[in-house]
Amino acid sequence: MSEETVNMEGAVCAPPLPHHEQIVMGHGAGGRMSHQLIRKTFLPAFQNPVLQTGDDAGLVESALRQKLSISTDAHVVSPLFFPGGDIGKLAVCGTVNDVSMLGAKPLYLTAGFILEEGLQMDVLQRVIDSMKQAAQEAGVQIVAGDTKVVQRGKADGMYITTAGVGIVREGVNVSGANARPGDVVILSGTIGDHGIAVLGARGELGFQSNIQSDVAPLNHLIEAMLDASPNIHVLRDPTRGGLATTLNEISSQSGVEIVLNEEAIPVNPEVSAACEMLGFDPLYIANEGKLVCLVPGEDAEKVLSAMKKTRYGEGAVMIGEVSTGTKVRVLLRTAIGSTRLVDMLAGEMLPRIC
Amino acid sequence: MCLGVPGKIVDVYEKGGLKMAKVDFGGIFREACLDYVPEAQVGEYCVIHVGFAISILSESEAMETLDLLRQIGSIEEELGPGTAA
Amino acid sequence: MKYITEYRDAALIKGVIEEIRRTVTRPWTLMEICGGQTHAIVRHGIDQLLPPEIELVHGPGCPVCVTPLELIDKALAIASRPDVIFCSYGDMLRVPGTGRDLFSVKAQGGDVRVVYSPLDAVTLAQQNPDKQVVFFAIGFETTAPPNVMSVLQAQRLGLKNFSILVSHVRVPPAVHAILSSPQNRVQGFLLAGHVCAVMGYWEYPPLVEKFNIPMVVTGFEPLDIVQGILTTTQLLEAGRAEVSNAYQRAVTFDGLKPAQDAINKVFMECDRKWRGIGMIPMSGWCLRPEFDEFNAEKRFEVESIRAEESPLCIAGQILQGLKKPLHCPAFGGQCTPENPLGATMVSSEGACAAYYRYGRVETKQGVRS
Numbered sequence: 189m190s191e192e193t194v195n196m197e198g199a200v201c202a203p204p205l206p207h208h209e210q211i212v213m214g215h216g217a218g219g220r221m222s223h224q225l226i227r228k229t230f231l232p233a234f235q236n237p238v239l240q241t242g243d244d245a246g247l248v249e250s251a252l253r254q255k256l257s258i259s260t261d262a263h264v265v266s267p268l269f270f271p272g273g274d275i276g277k278l279a280v281c282g283t284v285n286d287v288s289m290l291g292a293k294p295l296y297l298t299a300g301f302i303l304e305e306g307l308q309m310d311v312l313q314r315v316i317d318s319m320k321q322a323a324q325e326a327g328v329q330i331v332a333g334d335t336k337v338v339q340r341g342k343a344d345g346m347y348i349t350t351a352g353v354g355i356v357r358e359g360v361n362v363s364g365a366n367a368r369p370g371d372v373v374i375l376s377g378t379i380g381d382h383g384i385a386v387l388g389a390r391g392e393l394g395f396q397s398n399i400q401s402d403v404a405p406l407n408h409l410i411e412a413m414l415d416a417s418p419n420i421h422v423l424r425d426p427t428r429g430g431l432a433t434t435l436n437e438i439s440s441q442s443g444v445e446i447v448l449n450e451e452a453i454p455v456n457p458e459v460s461a462a463c464e465m466l467g468f469d470p471l472y473i474a475n476e477g478k479l480v481c482l483v484p485g486e487d488a489e490k491v492l493s494a495m496k497k498t499r500y501g502e503g504a505v506m507i508g509e510v511s512t513g514t515k516v517r518v519l520l521r522t523a524i525g526s527t528r529l530v531d532m533l534a535g536e537m538l539p540r541i542c
Numbered sequence: 543m544c545l546g547v548p549g550k551i552v553d554v555y556e557k558g559g560l561k562m563a564k565v566d567f568g569g570i571f572r573e574a575c576l577d578y579v580p581e582a583q584v585g586e587y588c589v590i591h592v593g594f595a596i597s598i599l600s601e602s603e604a605m606e607t608l609d610l611l612r613q614i615g616s617i618e619e620e621l622g623p624g625t626a627a
Numbered sequence: 628m629k630y631i632t633e634y635r636d637a638a639l640i641k642g643v644i645e646e647i648r649r650t651v652t653r654p655w656t657l658m659e660i661c662g663g664q665t666h667a668i669v670r671h672g673i674d675q676l677l678p679p680e681i682e683l684v685h686g687p688g689c690p691v692c693v694t695p696l697e698l699i700d701k702a703l704a705i706a707s708r709p710d711v712i713f714c715s716y717g718d719m720l721r722v723p724g725t726g727r728d729l730f731s732v733k734a735q736g737g738d739v740r741v742v743y744s745p746l747d748a749v750t751l752a753q754q755n756p757d758k759q760v761v762f763f764a765i766g767f768e769t770t771a772p773p774n775v776m777s778v779l780q781a782q783r784l785g786l787k788n789f790s791i792l793v794s795h796v797r798v799p800p801a802v803h804a805i806l807s808s809p810q811n812r813v814q815g816f817l818l819a820g821h822v823c824a825v826m827g828y829w830e831y832p833p834l835v836e837k838f839n840i841p842m843v844v845t846g847f848e849p850l851d852i853v854q855g856i857l858t859t860t861q862l863l864e865a866g867r868a869e870v871s872n873a874y875q876r877a878v879t880f881d882g883l884k885p886a887q888d889a890i891n892k893v894f895m896e897c898d899r900k901w902r903g904i905g906m907i908p909m910s911g912w913c914l915r916p917e918f919d920e921f922n923a924e925k926r927f928e929v930e931s932i933r934a935e936e937s938p939l940c941i942a943g944q945i946l947q948g949l950k951k952p953l954h955c956p957a958f959g960g961q962c963t964p965e966n967p968l969g970a971t972m973v974s975s976e977g978a979c980a981a982y983y984r985y986g987r988v989e990t991k992q993g994v995r996s
Contacts, residue, residue: 526672615642
């Protein structure tokens with residue numbers, strides 16, 4: 189036996205490296221690393237109160253005292269076509285949704301294309317047709333664009349960036365900073381579909397499924413919700429980083445404690461199965477056609493009822509509430525009666541063997 | 543080291559000299575190697591770890607265990623919780 | 628899902644926890660030595676629901692975390708080579724080596740790929756005959772048969788461009804080391820269910836006899852875990868030191884013979900360093916000399932790499948000194964020492980991989996070999 193006696197109550201895992209010197213994949217995952225990159229690199233340079241708010245769109249006031257919501261997005265999905273959608277639909281819906289999440293009616297989009305040399309023309313056509321359909325459904329117009337071509341080997345076929353602008357509805361004040369104790373958290377439907385659909389389509393992990401991406405424009409749903417109650421405090425779509433990250437952002441922006449009920453959170457059985465197999469938690473997987481809404485308790489039923497009657501809101505459920513607790517965090521009440529912390533996604537989500 | 547997930551064998555075939563199976567994890571399908579459980583049959587459930595079956599799940603053992611645990615649970619109902627010595 | 632949903636039944640779980648409450652008459656300290664069980668316990672908050680007399684301590688059960696620094700550095704050196712496709716299980720990518728990790732290597736142009744199964748790495752070798760494909764073969768006993776199969780398959784296919792970098796650790800020597808320590812407080816063990824599915828549990832009766840401590844083979848779903856805890860508690864209360872199987876649907880006494888044969892054919896026992904702990908003799912597996920051509924350490928001449936744990940590494944800082952309660956490192960090196968719920972970072976993504984600390988490690992005089 190070793191002369192050195194080992195006294196263990198568990199080994200110490202070395203914490204991961206912070207990666208300050210170069211960009212790594214984790215910076216794009218939408219979690220803590222992404223947030224730190226924004227805070228340390230982008231915000232100091234682009235300082236202004238609009239950006240500081242930290243919402244997915246910027247709220248600006250025009251000279252005519254009209255409130256506008258402006259947002260931008262870059263889309264780099266691979267593969268370009270996946271079950272339930274494609275990069276074009278993703279681009280239009282992503283920006284339509286971000287603009288709408290401030291309680292705005294989206295009106296105009298721009299679209300910039302970075303095309304890889306060698307991209308088949310009919311692929312580009314399919315993407316553009318898909319964007320046209322999505323824009324029509326959302327009721328927005330693409331009013332400006334740009335195209336660049338890069339050499340073969342760059343751009344994964346195609347990258348698209350979009351920007352969008354909309355007019356904020358009168359009498360609403362929707363922002364991630366507005367959550368208050370007593371608010372009910374409503375989720376518009378199942379989580380994890382988009383992320384798993386894309387992962388399956390990439391094929392690297394070798395599984396097959398029938399899961400479809402949920403990518404969809406949510407502006408009409410939001411209109412119906414605001415019709416039911418203009419007092420909605422927060423709207424956000426849980427994209428990269430998943431529901432957990434989005435709720436952590438809101439909790440942090442508003443300075444509140446959010447408590448979720450595990451049993452209330454809807455997950456497609458197939459998405460669940462994929463997560464079990466890979467060791468993922470659906471709370472962290474990207475969604476592209478879902479939203480969370482934080483609304484004062486007295487208006488929750490009205491809003492929920494309006495959602496269930498509207499396209500893309502049929503599966504809406506109440507999943508938790510903003511508590512009166514003073515700690516800024518997100519908690520989960522498990523099915524077996526315990527409570528645990530739900531943290532933000534840190535870096536890249538990786539399949540585990542442990 | 544332990545992420546092993548139960549899956550149902552829906553097809554068995556040979557590939558590259560190895561006994562392989564198509565496994566259903568509940569609507570998600572993936573290939574897994576059965577070389578370490580060569581007696582596994584279509585319809586049986588296995589624990590799958592990194593693409594390999596490492597155990598054939600015994601339905602009878604599972605039933606026995608669940609029955610036992612249900613009995614424990616029902617004793618609790620009769621006696622009431624918190625009757626610790 | 629069959630074999631999952633039944634074992635998350637809240638009513639059954641509560642019933643078993645009540646029975647634990649009825650059974651326990653004095654404090655007991657139980658250890659589980661499996662990253663998967665640690666994850667399940669914290670994810671479902673099981674430790675919160677147990678009676679206060681039961682203290683659950685987490686052992687060094689994550690092979691990702693205990694892979695020695697030297698081996699990570701060797702992996703980084705190999706992965707940085709332009710002629711190499713370096714394949715790894717996902718959770719290894721985040722583990723820090725000296726100053727960098729596999730993410731950094733990837734960012735610098737290294738071809739680093741996550742694989743779900745070791746056979747995927749073999750397929751990559753077949754598809755890329757002009758590249759060297761190296762697979763990072765880490766794990767406890769559960770992962771050994773799959774890792775070993777990659778070598779056997781590569782041999783069968785006559786591949787000349789495939790090799791593995793091995794860092795395997797074994798549970799029985801770790802249990803022995805823990806129980807041998809004069810400061811040991813562990814009174815009962817929950818044995819890793821899937822390690823036992825492969826190896827059986829015939830290795831444990833001698834340990835039970837030597838140390839007079841009950842050991843219970845335990846599964847991973849919340850119901851399995853509380854069942855394992857109940858059985859261990861019952862044995863402790865009755866003063867019975869034995870091995871018991873609380874994961875009968877998946878584990879037999881003998882385990883999987885074809886898997887054990889394959890392991891013995893390809894691997895041999897060897898000394899292994901555990902990161903943050905030190906050397907535990909004969910606690911690892913290495914490739915037998917007849918499989919040298921598949922040994923990445925020999926193929927790439929990285930045998931001479933020695934590593935110094937960085938002074939900034941928190942493992943180094945807290946190795947000396949007093950025991951501390953559960954710690955949770957926040958990403959980016961900030962420490963959040965208080966966390967009433969136990970583990971901030973038992974998140975879905977690789978909870979056991981370099982994301983959380985549980986408990987502490989002390990070696991006599993702070994000496995590590």
